[in-house]
Amino acid sequence: MRRVIGIDVHRTFGEVVVWEDGRLRHAGRIDMTRTALEGFGKTLLASDEVVVEATANSMARARVGWRR
Structure with a gap:
């Protein structure tokens, strides 16, 4: 199953959407801090x-890295 996560980056937060099983859903906001x-x-x-x-x-x- 393919899952694509998109992040629309704003100054202090990002809007997250997820495309999965042919459907797009809003997944909320994420703060643009290292911890978040x-x-x-x-x-x-x-x-x-x-x-x-x-x-x-x-x-x-990019500085956080998200590499596994």
Whole structure:
């Protein structure tokens, strides 16, 4: 089963959506802090595909790494 997570990055938060089984659902907001991003990363599956908006604050996510 393919799951794609998209994050629309804003200054202090990101809007998260999940596409799974042909359906798109809003998964809430995530703070753009290291702690919040690390916690979110721990909920991801190794098979998840994550798409992050390329914007100034996407560097916060890049610094955290989310690699498994």
